[in-house]
Amino acid sequence: MTDTTEKPNIEIDPRLLEVLVCPVTRRPLTYDRVAQELISPTTGLAFPIRSGVPIMLVDQARKFEPQKG
Template sequence: MTDAPLFDRHMLEALVCPVTHATLSYDAQAQELVSRTAGLAFPIRSGIPIMLIDEARQIRADD
């Protein structure tokens, strides 16, 4: 069994939060793209960011 593909950090240049259109930060440990402005963390599955609001995890403002 092979490891899941890693997220291509160059994608961060093109991706923005679908709610606020703000920039995202990459959390490598959690495999998420984080929008602090919206308070949401979007999962990355098999190297693909899932930018659907319904799939995002709410985060606290102080995380």
């Protein structure tokens, strides 16, 4: 039996990652290859990547505890 919740590791074009910024802060994002998310550490939002397409909508982002500092 296979785990159907596992996300495929689809590579994102590095040039795209260079230009994408957080829609809230306009600061750079961190790419989490395993979770297939773009992370905004200052806002505590993780934007999903679905089928290789970053979903940069705040209402679609997952919330997490932002890093201090």
